Amino acid sequence: MKKNQIIIIGSIICVVLLFFMLIYRSSGGKSYLGDSQISIRVESGITLPKVYLDSLLTLVDLYQNDGVEFTQSTVSVFSSAVDSQSIECPISGMNQFRSKFSGGFYTFTARQEDIRTMQLNPAQFVSAFSKTCPLPDKNASLLVHCDNDSSGFKAAWSVNTIKSLVAQLLKTSRYVKIYFTTGTGKVNVQTPQGDTPGGYVANGGGENGGNTDEDVGGNGAGSCTSESVNAQINLETGLPNVFSWNEQEGFTYDFSLTCLRGECENALSVNRSNVTGGEVEVEASWAQSSEIEYLATLTVKCNGQVVKVVKSTVQIRCA
Numbered sequence: 136m137k138k139n140q141i142i143i144i145g146s147i148i149c150v151v152l153l154f155f156m157l158i159y160r161s162s163g164g165k166s167y168l169g170d171s172q173i174s175i176r177v178e179s180g181i182t183l184p185k186v187y188l189d190s191l192l193t194l195v196d197l198y199q200n201d202g203v204e205f206t207q208s209t210v211s212v213f214s215s216a217v218d219s220q221s222i223e224c225p226i227s228g229m230n231q232f233r234s235k236f237s238g239g240f241y242t243f244t245a246r247q248e249d250i251r252t253m254q255l256n257p258a259q260f261v262s263a264f265s266k267t268c269p270l271p272d273k274n275a276s277l278l279v280h281c282d283n284d285s286s287g288f289k290a291a292w293s294v295n296t297i298k299s300l301v302a303q304l305l306k307t308s309r310y311v312k313i314y315f316t317t318g319t320g321k322v323n324v325q326t327p328q329g330d331t332p333g334g335y336v337a338n339g340g341g342e343n344g345g346n347t348d349e350d351v352g353g354n355g356a357g358s359c360t361s362e363s364v365n366a367q368i369n370l371e372t373g374l375p376n377v378f379s380w381n382e383q384e385g386f387t388y389d390f391s392l393t394c395l396r397g398e399c400e401n402a403l404s405v406n407r408s409n410v411t412g413g414e415v416e417v418e419a420s421w422a423q424s425s426e427i428e429y430l431a432t433l434t435v436k437c438n439g440q441v442v443k444v445v446k447s448t449v450q451i452r453c454a
Contacts (some may be wrong), residue, residue, distance in 0.1 A: 275314035308399035382413035
């Protein structure tokens with residue numbers, strides 16, 4: 136009897152040791168927020184260089200929020216309004232086994248290892264990025280302008296810049312839409328000022344219905360400073376919703392509207408560059424306005440340099 140007890144106790148100890156050695160993994164203080172989805176549409180007629188399309192694989196990655204929370208992205212490349220090919224990181228066998236015990240055992244570090252393995256075998260995945268879509272995505276979160284010259288199409292933003300912008304958007308929504316376009320269709324495309332993320336994606340927010348200012352500086356030349364800017368975002372809801380501000384001579388204005396809280400997959404996304412007249416009109420459907428809180432961002436520039444960013448949390452009305 137004692138011998139049997141010893142065998143049973145020993146077996147239990149072995150199972151516990153095996154569990155901690157092979158299966159249990161500490162989260163390392165990082166909390167998994169769940170999967171995020173990045174959709175890509177490439178306008179028909181655009182053929183981006185293969186090296187550029189291949190590098191889009193880096194969008195399938197882990198995106199951290201304040202270094203504690205993180206999400207992992209799947210990328211879907213659309214060839215029509217409904218047809219798409221999804222690209223996601225394969226999970227190694229042991230990680231699949233661990234995740235059956237607890238999703239928390241598939242840790243940030245383990246996911247990084249799987250992503251590195253994926254990136255060592257790009258040929259299995261990157262062909263999907265060459266697909267094009269005949270239908271424009273007028274509500275894309277990011278509109279990437281493409282120019283055509285003698286050497287072929289070139290995107291205004293590098294993949295690293297796009298990834299940086301995606302990371303900002305994923306802080307408020309787990310669904311991001313990217314559209315590569317020449318801007319010749321029914322899409323209002325912003326013109327990027329260089330290959331930097333500043334001024335194109337809203338990030339953060341202030342009190343509900345209030346404005347917050349972010350002083351960026353300027354070139355320090357007289358009136359071309361943040362102190363010289365007198366601008367706040369005003370909203371008149373209705374048909375349409377009208378965003379307005381005080382326009383000052385010598386400054387240019389970019390305006391964006393992005394989802395902050397609510398059903399962000401249904402939300403409206405607006406990006407306008409070099410707006411004249413001091414106002415932007417926005418029409419929204421019921422799904423785009425109901426129970427959705429938006430972040431309106433006004434980026435004020437002088438001589439092409441950002442001098443102030445004004446942000447306001449708003450709710451728009453159905454048109």
